[in-house]
Each structure stands twice: as structure tokens, then as C-alpha cells.
Amino acid sequence: MKDVADSLPTYDDVIAAHERIAPYIHRTPVLTSTYFNELTGAELFFKCENFQKAGAFKVRGACNAVFGLSDEQAAKGVATHSSGNHALSLSYAAGRRGIPCHVVMPRTAPDAKKAAVRGYGGQITECEPSTSSREAVFAEVHERTGADFVHPYNDPRVIAGQGTCSRELMEQVDGLDAVIAPIGGGGMISGCCLTLSNIAPNVEIYAAEPEQADDAYRSFKAGHIIADDAPVTVADGLKVPLKENTWHFVSHHVTDILTASEQEIIDAMKLTWQRMKIVMEPSCAVPLATILKNPEVFRGKRVGVIITGGNVDLDKLPWMKG
Amino acid sequence: MKDVADSLPTYDDVIAAHERIAPYIHRTPVLTSTYFNELTGAELFFKCENFQKAGAFKVRGACNAVFGLSDEQAAKGVATHSSGNHALSLSYAAGRRGIPCHVVMPRTAPDAKKAAVRGYGGQITECEPSTSSREAVFAEVHERTGADFVHPYNDPRVIAGQGTCSRELMEQVDGLDAVIAPIGGGGMISGCCLTLSNIAPNVEIYAAEPEQADDAYRSFKAGHIIADDAPVTVADGLKVPLKENTWHFVSHHVTDILTASEQEIIDAMKLTWQRMKIVMEPSCAVPLATILKNPEVFRGKRVGVIITGGNVDLDKLPWMKG
The missing domain is CATH 3.40.50.1100 (Rossmann fold)
Structure with a gap:
């Protein structure tokens, strides 16, 4: 595994990445929902990476x-x-x-x-x-x-690439108070940390995780990486553990990690499909589930919510019977 | 039913409607899909009224x-x-x-x-x-x-209101060769006819209808309104018959009416959810189903496809068993 550079990416790497990948990715839209704003008391701006090429921010x-x-x-x-x-x-x-x-x-x-x-x-x-x-x-x-x-998330080139998502979001929405994204291995969150700590250091960064795969939450509280062997959750994109590079960003720049139960995740996913008419993965519903669970954290704030992907098996939706 | 004005709306009514309703509606986005462009050989521009207030163009x-x-x-x-x-x-x-x-x-x-x-x-x-x-x-x-x-589609005020959708689409996309929308009672199609015949008379107007509720198709071929009492189709928004005002527009301005089978509609619906990550009703899949069925009609053209709504029961998706 010597191909992984062991240095951390910088914000210059994010800028270079953005220029490099622009021909091959979508500048994804930001959607808003009066319904969810009224429900949460926050102003939510959904960055729709489910509309991204190949169906996800990755x-x-x-x-x-x-x-x-x-x-x-x-x-x-x-x-x-x-x-x-x-x-x-x-x-x-x-x-x-x-x-x-x-x-x-x-x-x-x-x-x-x-x-x-x-x-x-x-x-x-x-x-x-x-x-x-x-x-x-x-x-x-x-x-x-x-x-x-190319490691799925610990590779510095990958982290720099994911950092382009929050860079776009900051260009698309003025005056954000916070950004929230799901956390699995921590690639997207590390990209947010890298970008926001450089261009908008006052913006809070929240990570959202399933209770049943809460290794990042426990790592954050313990101050060192705790890895589960095989967590079980409907949010199947979020089962992997943090690694040294993503842990660096999480431990230095994340404001807090919030968790939600399986049922809360499924309910938030279905509600988003119903009200926003977008197809997204269970993993993407975890941020909204944690906002609905902790409204006091977000009330009155302008919050960027990263919808990370839309690759879901339409024959096995989590609210389907059997 | 005396409240229905019996005069036909004009394009001035569309302009007035647009100004009147602007505070209460979304200017919905237009999405594109490399996948569907390659699949059809046409350039498709999806006008996403599934993201509209209350979930539909209506x-x-x-x-x-x-x-x-x-x-x-x-x-x-x-x-x-x-x-x-x-x-x-x-x-x-x-x-x-x-x-x-x-x-x-x-x-x-x-x-x-x-x-x-x-x-x-x-x-x-x-x-x-x-x-x-x-x-x-x-x-x-x-x-x-x-x-x-307020009749769902035969009311001139309603037809003028629906005409604002294609007016937006023409502002959002240059050089369209054709527009296609589902046809039930004909409100949306009549709005397209009213607007396009005034501002873009060379743009072809196609209506798409389920084979199992093909009363508009049969009316179009016969030259007079043929109404079914209770057609059965998964495209539940398209069961109603034409009325005199919508028949006026359909008979004068529609280029052709194309039909698709139930399975073709369901397949197009599921494929759109999978590839475009948007939630839409079965009715909205009928235009794409007819494009896939009649590629020679659309090949090489720039086609506006109106995605009419996104209000679907997520517990009863047509590809679910039982």
C-alpha cells in the first residue's frame, strides 16, 4: 500500500483538484424546501451530489x-x-x-x-x-x-477531491452558519474540514452517523480511532472506519458528531423522497435525521446539508415489506 | 358548471398568469442526462415540475x-x-x-x-x-x-396558467425542436399549444398517453372527442377525457399523439429514478416511454420533456411485489 502518499492535502490541492476534475463532474444544484425549513426551524440548503456523475460525490x-x-x-x-x-x-x-x-x-x-x-x-x-x-x-x-x-477515503488526492464539494456549496450559498454531512471513513467530512477551515473558518462542521455504526462518534469522544469490525446499518455507505488522514481532519476541525437510529434514518429518507422528490441513499438521510433529532443545535441557522449519493436498489427500499 | 368561462384563453392571458402566480410557484429547474441522450439519440431537457410547489405543474x-x-x-x-x-x-x-x-x-x-x-x-x-x-x-x-x-383542465384560467410552464422552458433552453408532455384531460398540452403557437410556432408538440387510456389518441385520429368512462392504467393522472377547450388546442396544434404500454411506462419510470435520481409519478414516465419506443421521431432533435409531477405513494411503487 505504498502508493498512498502519507502527507496531508492542502487547500491548494483542493483548488488544483477543482480545475482538474471540472470537465468530468457536475456542478450539482442546491435545493431548498419550505417544508423542511418549517419542520426544523433552520434554513436548509441541500447540496445534491445524488445528481453527481456515477451517482455520488465519490x-x-x-x-x-x-x-x-x-x-x-x-x-x-x-x-x-x-x-x-x-x-x-x-x-x-x-x-x-x-x-x-x-x-x-x-x-x-x-x-x-x-x-x-x-x-x-x-x-x-x-x-x-x-x-x-x-x-x-x-x-x-x-x-x-x-x-x-486509490484508497476510498484515506488517500490525500481523494480528500482534496471531496473538498471541492463544500467549495462549490460556499460559492452557491451565502452566509452559511454550518455544514453537515454523513461520516463513514471520513473522506467527505475531511474534504469539508480542509476547505472550510481555509475559506470559512467560522462555519461549524457537523458529521452525522448511524447509532449502529458509531465508531467515528466514539473515536471523537475518546480522542483516538476506534474501529468496529462489521457494523450493521441500513446506511451501508457508512460502515467503514476512520483512517489516519481522515482522523486528522475530524479530530482537528469537526464541531460535533451526531447520531441517529435506524428507524430515524429510514423515516428521514422516506420523508425526503416524499417532499423533495429526490432519490437518495439511506446514508444521505443521516444528516437530516440528526437535524430533526437535535433541532436546538440548528434552529435559526443557515445549514448546508450534503446529500452524498443516489445509488439505491429500487427493489429493496428499506420501507418495503419482506 | 356555469362558472367556467366558455371563451378560450389567449397568450396575453398566459403572460398575465405568469405575473400573477410568480410569488406562489417555483421556476423549476431543467435537468439533462448524458445517459438518456445516448440511449435515445436526442438531446432531452427535462422540465422538472415534480419539484414544483405542491408537487406538480397543476x-x-x-x-x-x-x-x-x-x-x-x-x-x-x-x-x-x-x-x-x-x-x-x-x-x-x-x-x-x-x-x-x-x-x-x-x-x-x-x-x-x-x-x-x-x-x-x-x-x-x-x-x-x-x-x-x-x-x-x-x-x-x-x-x-x-x-x-375550477375545472382541473378545461377552465381557460387553468389552461393559461399551465401555459406558463412551456414559457419558462423556452426561456431556459435555446433552440428546442420539440416539446413532449403527458396528456390526460389536456390541460398541460393545451398550455403548451397556447404558448408555443404564439412564441415558437415551429416547435413540434407531442402528447404522450398510456395505451390503456388512449382516448386522446383515438380522438386525435377520429377528429372528435372520444371519452372513456373509467380507463385502467398505472398512470393515474391521465385517466380523464378531453373537454371542448382542451380539444380545441389539441386538434389545432398538436403534432402527434404517441402511446406506450403499461410495462413500457413502468420501465421508463424506474429507469428515470435510477439514472436521474428524481422521484416522479408514473404519468410523467409516459413521454420518455414513447421516446424510447419511437426513437426515429426524436433522433437528433432538442426535445423538452415535461416531468409533470412527483406525488407518488412510496409504499405502492408499481415495481413492488404484491
């Missing part, structure tokens, strides 16, 4: 990594292990550059996810559903191909 | 009627019969003006729509799910209250 970091490679490096392709949006996004980015993308996924991953990765041109190598197998198989693929390893 | 016509009333007329309130979105929209508009709104709805209408009508302050009287029952029950309510009857 394409920002993936494109920054892929299009920052030298031609020589790029020729060998990129590689990652992920069964979710990072795999899709890296496959999309590699496809746009015309280079290979190797993805190690558990053989037990849903066929729909494998099909989506292949749809963007990703080449899947299957592993057993265990950490040891994943690491062994990934090491073999990495060794064999010489591809550049 | 609020345009409803607001135009409600805010055009004299104070004396307004004091008795407004009344209508509707299978859904017009009821919501008229309730919303009446609520904004602070006057009563009486709604006759089929008892089979989705619970989500009934609850939403009540949420906006509308007072519901239920009827059987047929045109004849609806009209009989409505006559009683109308007689009892003296409220101003």
Missing part, C-alpha cells in the same frame, strides 16, 4: 486521483477494493481517461453492484468475504498489474 | 384561478373534482389566499394524495372512481357551497 476524489496521474503511471491503471460508490466512481474516472480500473470485491457482493461496476468498465477480481482474503487478493492484483492504489 | 393553473378571483367571489371559496394533483394544487392555492377549498375525489385515490390534500387544508368529499359519479357528487357540493368551480 467521483470528485476518484477523478482527481485518476487525472493527476502521469501518463506512465496511468498506463498501468488504477486499483481499489470497494463494493460501493468508490468502485463505481473510480471505474467511471478510469473509463474517461481510457485506462484500466481493477476492483477487488467480495464474491458475495450483490450482482447489481458488480454489474454497475462492469457497466462503467471496471474489471472485478473476486475475493472471499473476509479482511484477510481481501487484502491477499488485492496484494496479488496490485503486484501483478502495477496499478496505482 | 399549481400554476390553480394559482391563476384562485388569485384572479374578486374578493367577493373568493369569500365563497373554490371547488373541484380531481384524481389528485389538481386537488392538491387548488388546496395549496386556496390556502395561500386564505379561502376554503372543496374537493371531490375518487375513494380509490392513493391515500398519500388524500392525506396531502388535507395537509394543504382541502376539504374532501369522496365519489366512486368514474366520471359520471364524480360529476354527480360534485354538482351537490357546488350547489351547497356556492364555491367557484
Whole structure:
């Protein structure tokens, strides 16, 4: 895993990333809802990364990594292990550059996810559903191909890419008091920390996490990384633990981490679909669920809410029976 | 039914409507999709009235009627019969003006729509799910209250209000070759005809209809109105027949009417949710279903596609089992 630079990204890296990825991403719209403003007593500005290319903000970091490679490096392709949006996004980015993308996924991953990765041109190598197998198989693929390893969130190029999202949001909305985003491995939140601590240091930064995968919350309270082995939550994008680079940003710049129960997440997700007419993942509902649960924290404030992605299985919505 | 003015609206009425309703409606965004452009060979511009106030374009016509009333007329309130979105929209508009709104709805209408009508302050009287029952029950309510009857689509004030949608679309997108919208009673299509025949007479106007509720298609081919009493289709906003005012516009200005099967409508709906991450009603999927079915009609053209509404029961999605 030597390909991960061990230095932290700077705000100059965010600016460079934004210029680099602009041709390949959407400048996503910001939506507002009178209904949710009245319900929460806050003014909410929803940054809709569910409308992003490949369906999630992850394409920002993936494109920054892929299009920052030298031609020589790029020729060998990129590689990652992920069964979710990072795999899709890296496959999309590699496809746009015309280079290979190797993805190690558990053989037990849903066929729909494998099909989506292949749809963007990703080449899947299957592993057993265990950490040891994943690491062994990934090491073999990495060794064999010489591809550049792009970690889903701990990679500084990825964090700088995610930082472009809050940069856009600050250009689109004046006078924000706070920004809130979901936290899993911490890539998006680290991007927010990197950008906002440089251009708007008074804006509060909240991270929202499922109670049943609250390792970031517990890490934040304990002052060091606590990792769960296999948390279970409907917010399947938020199961992964913090790593050293994301922990740096979280521990230095996050105002607070708030949590919500599974039912609160599902209710907030369904309510958003009903009232805002947007399709988003369960993970994206966690911020709104925590705002509804802690209205006193947000009342009277102008709050940017990052809707991180929209890749959801329409045949398995969490409020469907059976 | 004497309250319906029997004259046809003019484009000046559209301009006046736009000014009158501007404080109460959204100027909805236009979205594009690389995926659908590649799939269809056309350039599609989706006018997202699913993001409109009260969740559908119908609020345009409803607001135009409600805010055009004299104070004396307004004091008795407004009344209508509707299978859904017009009821919501008229309730919303009446609520904004602070006057009563009486709604006759089929008892089979989705619970989500009934609850939403009540949420906006509308007072519901239920009827059987047929045109004849609806009209009989409505006559009683109308007689009892003296409220101003705002027909869901045949009312000239409503047609002028709906005409503001395509007026916005023409301001938002240059060089459109065609516009397509669903057709039920023909209010939206008539608004498109009224506006486009005045400001962009070379733009083709297509109407899209379910095969299983194809009365407008058959009327168009026959040259006179053919009405079904109770058609069955998943596109529940499109079951109502044309009336004399909408027939005038359809027969004079529509380029063609295209139809799609139930499965084609459901497939187009699900595909739009998956790829564009927007929640829309089955009715709104009919235009895209007909474009996918008749690519030769639209290939190489810049086409405005009106997404008419987003009020759908999330517990009864048409691809759900049971």
C-alpha cells in the first residue's frame, strides 16, 4: 500500500483538484424546501451530489486521483477494493481517461453492484468475504498489474477531491452558519474540514452517523480511532472506519458528531423522497435525521446539508415489506 | 358548471398568469442526462415540475384561478373534482389566499394524495372512481357551497396558467425542436399549444398517453372527442377525457399523439429514478416511454420533456411485489 502518499492535502490541492476534475463532474444544484425549513426551524440548503456523475460525490476524489496521474503511471491503471460508490466512481474516472480500473470485491457482493461496476468498465477480481482474503487478493492484483492504489477515503488526492464539494456549496450559498454531512471513513467530512477551515473558518462542521455504526462518534469522544469490525446499518455507505488522514481532519476541525437510529434514518429518507422528490441513499438521510433529532443545535441557522449519493436498489427500499 | 368561462384563453392571458402566480410557484429547474441522450439519440431537457410547489405543474393553473378571483367571489371559496394533483394544487392555492377549498375525489385515490390534500387544508368529499359519479357528487357540493368551480383542465384560467410552464422552458433552453408532455384531460398540452403557437410556432408538440387510456389518441385520429368512462392504467393522472377547450388546442396544434404500454411506462419510470435520481409519478414516465419506443421521431432533435409531477405513494411503487 505504498502508493498512498502519507502527507496531508492542502487547500491548494483542493483548488488544483477543482480545475482538474471540472470537465468530468457536475456542478450539482442546491435545493431548498419550505417544508423542511418549517419542520426544523433552520434554513436548509441541500447540496445534491445524488445528481453527481456515477451517482455520488465519490467521483470528485476518484477523478482527481485518476487525472493527476502521469501518463506512465496511468498506463498501468488504477486499483481499489470497494463494493460501493468508490468502485463505481473510480471505474467511471478510469473509463474517461481510457485506462484500466481493477476492483477487488467480495464474491458475495450483490450482482447489481458488480454489474454497475462492469457497466462503467471496471474489471472485478473476486475475493472471499473476509479482511484477510481481501487484502491477499488485492496484494496479488496490485503486484501483478502495477496499478496505482486509490484508497476510498484515506488517500490525500481523494480528500482534496471531496473538498471541492463544500467549495462549490460556499460559492452557491451565502452566509452559511454550518455544514453537515454523513461520516463513514471520513473522506467527505475531511474534504469539508480542509476547505472550510481555509475559506470559512467560522462555519461549524457537523458529521452525522448511524447509532449502529458509531465508531467515528466514539473515536471523537475518546480522542483516538476506534474501529468496529462489521457494523450493521441500513446506511451501508457508512460502515467503514476512520483512517489516519481522515482522523486528522475530524479530530482537528469537526464541531460535533451526531447520531441517529435506524428507524430515524429510514423515516428521514422516506420523508425526503416524499417532499423533495429526490432519490437518495439511506446514508444521505443521516444528516437530516440528526437535524430533526437535535433541532436546538440548528434552529435559526443557515445549514448546508450534503446529500452524498443516489445509488439505491429500487427493489429493496428499506420501507418495503419482506 | 356555469362558472367556467366558455371563451378560450389567449397568450396575453398566459403572460398575465405568469405575473400573477410568480410569488406562489417555483421556476423549476431543467435537468439533462448524458445517459438518456445516448440511449435515445436526442438531446432531452427535462422540465422538472415534480419539484414544483405542491408537487406538480397543476399549481400554476390553480394559482391563476384562485388569485384572479374578486374578493367577493373568493369569500365563497373554490371547488373541484380531481384524481389528485389538481386537488392538491387548488388546496395549496386556496390556502395561500386564505379561502376554503372543496374537493371531490375518487375513494380509490392513493391515500398519500388524500392525506396531502388535507395537509394543504382541502376539504374532501369522496365519489366512486368514474366520471359520471364524480360529476354527480360534485354538482351537490357546488350547489351547497356556492364555491367557484375550477375545472382541473378545461377552465381557460387553468389552461393559461399551465401555459406558463412551456414559457419558462423556452426561456431556459435555446433552440428546442420539440416539446413532449403527458396528456390526460389536456390541460398541460393545451398550455403548451397556447404558448408555443404564439412564441415558437415551429416547435413540434407531442402528447404522450398510456395505451390503456388512449382516448386522446383515438380522438386525435377520429377528429372528435372520444371519452372513456373509467380507463385502467398505472398512470393515474391521465385517466380523464378531453373537454371542448382542451380539444380545441389539441386538434389545432398538436403534432402527434404517441402511446406506450403499461410495462413500457413502468420501465421508463424506474429507469428515470435510477439514472436521474428524481422521484416522479408514473404519468410523467409516459413521454420518455414513447421516446424510447419511437426513437426515429426524436433522433437528433432538442426535445423538452415535461416531468409533470412527483406525488407518488412510496409504499405502492408499481415495481413492488404484491
